[in-house]
Amino acid sequence: xxxxxxxxxxxxxxxxxxxxxxxxxxxxxxxxxxxxxxxxxxxxxxxxxxxxxxxxxxxxxxxxxxxxxxxxxxxxxxxxxxxxxxxxxxxxxxxxxxxxxxxxxxxxxxxxxxxxxxxxxxxxxxxxxxxxxxxxxxxxxxxxxxxxxxxxxxxxxxxxxxxxxxxxxxxxxxxxxxxxxxxxxxxxxxxxxxxxxxxxxxxxxxxxxxxxxxxxxxxxxxxxxxxxxxxxxxxxxxxxxxxxxxxxxxxxxxxxxxxx
Amino acid sequence: xxxxxxxxxxxxxxxxxxxxxxxxxxxxxxxxxxxxxxxxxxxxxxxxxxxxxxxxxxxxxxxxxxxxxxxxxxxxxxxxxxxxxxxxxxxxxxxxxxxxxxxxxxxxxxxxxxxxxxxxxxxxxxxxxxxxxxxxxxxxxxxxxxxxxxxxxxxxxxxxxxxxxxxxxxxxxxxxxxxxxxxxxxxxxxxxxxxxxxxxxxxxxxxxxxxxxxxxxxxxxxxxxxxxxxxxxxxxxxxxxxxxxxxxxxxxxxxxxxxxxxxxxxxxxxxxxxxxxxxxxxxxxxxxxxxxxxxxxxxxxxxxxxxxxxxxxxxxxxxxxxxxxxxxxxxxxxxxxxxxxxxxxxxxxxxxxxxxxxxxxxxxxxxxxxxxxxxxxxxxxxxxxxxxxxxxxxxxxxxxxxxxxxxxxxxxxxxxxxxxx
Numbered sequence: 097x098x099x100x101x102x103x104x105x106x107x108x109x110x111x112x113x114x115x116x117x118x119x120x121x122x123x124x125x126x127x128x129x130x131x132x133x134x135x136x137x138x139x140x141x142x143x144x145x146x147x148x149x150x151x152x153x154x155x156x157x158x159x160x161x162x163x164x165x166x167x168x169x170x171x172x173x174x175x176x177x178x179x180x181x182x183x184x185x186x187x188x189x190x191x192x193x194x195x196x197x198x199x200x201x202x203x204x205x206x207x208x209x210x211x212x213x214x215x216x217x218x219x220x221x222x223x224x225x226x227x228x229x230x231x232x233x234x235x236x237x238x239x240x241x242x243x244x245x246x247x248x249x250x251x252x253x254x255x256x257x258x259x260x261x262x263x264x265x266x267x268x269x270x271x272x273x274x275x276x277x278x279x280x281x282x283x284x285x286x287x288x289x290x291x292x293x294x295x296x297x298x299x300x301x302x303x304x305x306x307x308x309x310x311x312x313x314x315x316x317x318x319x320x321x322x323x324x325x326x327x328x329x330x331x332x333x334x335x336x337x338x339x340x341x342x343x344x345x346x347x348x349x350x351x352x353x354x355x356x
Numbered sequence: 357x358x359x360x361x362x363x364x365x366x367x368x369x370x371x372x373x374x375x376x377x378x379x380x381x382x383x384x385x386x387x388x389x390x391x392x393x394x395x396x397x398x399x400x401x402x403x404x405x406x407x408x409x410x411x412x413x414x415x416x417x418x419x420x421x422x423x424x425x426x427x428x429x430x431x432x433x434x435x436x437x438x439x440x441x442x443x444x445x446x447x448x449x450x451x452x453x454x455x456x457x458x459x460x461x462x463x464x465x466x467x468x469x470x471x472x473x474x475x476x477x478x479x480x481x482x483x484x485x486x487x488x489x490x491x492x493x494x495x496x497x498x499x500x501x502x503x504x505x506x507x508x509x510x511x512x513x514x515x516x517x518x519x520x521x522x523x524x525x526x527x528x529x530x531x532x533x534x535x536x537x538x539x540x541x542x543x544x545x546x547x548x549x550x551x552x553x554x555x556x557x558x559x560x561x562x563x564x565x566x567x568x569x570x571x572x573x574x575x576x577x578x579x580x581x582x583x584x585x586x587x588x589x590x591x592x593x594x595x596x597x598x599x600x601x602x603x604x605x606x607x608x609x610x611x612x613x614x615x616x617x618x619x620x621x622x623x624x625x626x627x628x629x630x631x632x633x634x635x636x637x638x639x640x641x642x643x644x645x646x647x648x649x650x651x652x653x654x655x656x657x658x659x660x661x662x663x664x665x666x667x668x669x670x671x672x673x674x675x676x677x678x679x680x681x682x683x684x685x686x687x688x689x690x691x692x693x694x695x696x697x698x699x700x701x702x703x704x705x706x707x708x709x710x711x712x713x714x715x716x717x718x719x720x721x722x723x724x725x726x727x728x729x730x731x732x733x734x735x736x737x738x739x740x741x742x743x744x745x746x747x748x749x750x751x752x753x754x755x756x757x758x759x760x761x762x763x764x765x766x767x768x769x770x771x772x773x774x775x776x777x
Contacts, residue, residue: 269654272647279646
């Protein structure tokens with residue numbers, strides 16, 4: 097994929113990965129950001145014109161001070177779509193990105209093609225409290241994110257050697273910066289009341305989940321399905337929270353079947 | 357020098373295997389470890405000790421705010437301070453302080469601190485910490501990346517509420533109040549001395565210097581480790597063109613005094629180790645949520661990896677290490693005096709928060725150490741800054757004719773009492 101930088105009307109500078117042609121599809125990453133290895137984006141690009149913007153505070157994107165609350169994040173999403181010059185793109189959001197995409201769809205229901213929410217954050221079910229991702233040791237986080245923690249570790253770190261203090265320091269600073277940003281909409285409870293607004297959705301919606309998601313358990317898929325008018329819920333067994341990275345082929349298959 | 361007797365008020369009944377059985381003394385510590393009936397005695401004992409310190413000539417008595425923890429039992433330090441205000445009349449009451457980012461609306465702090473200043477006759481030292489991440493973020497739910505911004509806004513509201521004579525509207529990002537009108541107002545004008553406790557965030561230095569507040573470095577790692585941080589602060593003071601009055605800075609230090617060095621170990625070792633091994637046993641992620649510290653502060657040196665190392669160190673500490681590496685200052689009056697002089701001069705501080713109660717130290721030992729300190733150490737350290745003798749910018753200015761409520765009997769007759777004119 098090729099990378100370039102856009103500037104939103106508000107002044108945030110965001111790095112965007114882009115590839116493919118056809119219907120525009122914007123992918124919104126989760127709280128950890130885009131991992132180094134993301135084959136699912138290339139596979140989606142075989143059928144769609146894929147854009148994967150990085151939020152301010154992630155990678156080379158800057159302007160985190162411009163975004164403070166959920167409305168800021170939501171409008172930023174649409175500002176990115178505008179800066180890219182897209183009309184009615186499909187929105188695909190993973191985890192925190194799903195939360196943002198759902199808010200975008202609620203605030204401007206006529207401005208998107210279809211909506212795909214993958215292991216989306218944004219709801220809270222008292223019987224299924226989501227683990228506090230801001231209070232985890234690195235090993236605990238990997239356990240929660242991936243069905244297979246060994247593979248997960250390699251995916252998350254991009255194969256970096258953490259015994260090298262400088263490498264670790266760089267990763268650590270990046271992670272602090274990313275999660276500081278994510279905390280603005282996920283801390284202390286990842287619920288900014290999108291549930292009150294979901295009645296507004298008109299786009300066809302797919303709720304896609306890993307059957308073995310330990311972070312946001314599949315009960316949440318069912319809840320999203322209930323709250324969004326006419327939504328389809330699909331579960332892929334043997335995938336954890338990081339479904340797009342863990343099972344890219346299955347993920348892309350499900351998304352493509354739905355988007356057409 | 358000003359000496360403030362400070363009690364963190366730890367819970368003294370944490371079990372021997374606390375560290376093995378629990379991941380954290382803070383945030384998610386099992387509440388079954390707290391026993392309210394024992395707590396009754398604990399609070400009274402700790403408050404008695406603070407009052408005792410006043411009788412021995414300490415300049416101040418101090419308390420602070422922490423939540424959901426066995427390390428310090430004061431979710432509301434203002435309640436403790438209110439009790440102290442009624443049973444003392446000379447010492448400064450140092451509330452170090454209220455974690456103002458967590459108050460909604462923060463005018464509550466302006467009001468309660470004003471009440472304390474009025475009840476105590478103008479003896480309040482007002483501390484405004486950002487609060488530890490355990491308290492402000494994990495217990496009180498404030499968003500880490502926005503905590504400093506919210507803190508600053510709360511500060512602005514409180515200071516304006518004290519300063520303004522007319523009601524005003526406050527249109528903040530986090531707090532909107534149409535009518536701000538602080539009643540009562542503090543006795544001390546323009547406001548009580550303000551102390552900003554910091555744990556090592558470099559942004560705090562500029563904040564203190566912007567407003568000429570006292571910078572209080574609170575650490576349990578002792579003055580040797582504290583030196584580089586205070587040096588950073590004093591560099592900043594010089595760069596900003598401010599005078600270098602030692603009263604701009606305060607430092608907290610665990611101190612144990614006995615008749616001899618050997619007796620200090622015998623009397624206090626188990627209680628200091630209790631503090632370091634149990635009371636500081638914090639699950640590392642609770643101490644470092646992303647966004648709480650700025651990237652600049654992280655780069656300044658305190659990587660959380662190092663904090664993990666510190667945690668490991670805590671598990672195997674010995675008395676010898678605590679003393680040799682100056683985590684604590686312990687020994688005979690002469691030993692303590694020498695090391696404290698080194699500490700005070702080395703850090704260039706005019707205020708010392710003396711932690712003379714530590715961990716699960718029983719009352720009699722606390723008083724023994726406190727008395728020896730007051731009689732055999734403090735007098736020798738009083739005049740370390742003769743050239744700044746008259747600098748009272750960071751100290752209390754009480755009413756001359758204030759009451760002495762500690763001398764009154766609740767049932768005493770007061771015939772003919774009328775409102776003062």
